[in-house]
Amino acid sequence: MAPALRWAQAALWSVVLFGWLWGMDRWLLGPDLVRGWQRTQQLADVPPELGPLATPAYLPEQLGWPPRQVQFRQAPAQAWWMELGRAEGPQLWIGSGDPPPDLPARACVADGACPVGWHALSRRVQGRGVAVVGTLPPHELRRVLDALVLGVP
Helix, strand or coil: CCHHHHHHHHHHHHHHHHHHHHHHHHHHHCCCCCCCEEEEEEEECCCCHCCCCEEEEECCCCCCCCEEEEEECCCCCEEEEEEEECCCEEEEEEECCCCCCCCHHHHHHCCCCCCCEEEEEEEECEEEEEEECCCCCCHHHHHHHHHHEECCC
């Protein structure tokens, strides 16, 4: 057999073996987790592995629904956050887990030191820790927090 033919045969067997091993790995271990923050416009795009999201049954009129954006991550730690409001008006973020990097008042969640004009509240909603962070007055944030329910409306 010619050396070129032996080389091609070895290359083909190597590709087949690699493909088979990769397929077995995915079959046994499941799909790869997406690492880092992902953005979407719809709550339905958040993977169900993160559990049910807390959505507000009450929102002040100036915020509106649906969220402007939704951010989530599966690894290294699960977290999800949704942003409501407009850039020129009041803002509200609702989420669970570590806050995303572009949350303007990240310190509110991390250590409770909110920038001027921002407030944060948190509680357990049906056994899950959820926080609301926003520029709304504290009594409005409390109303939103009290009206959170698990599940997508």
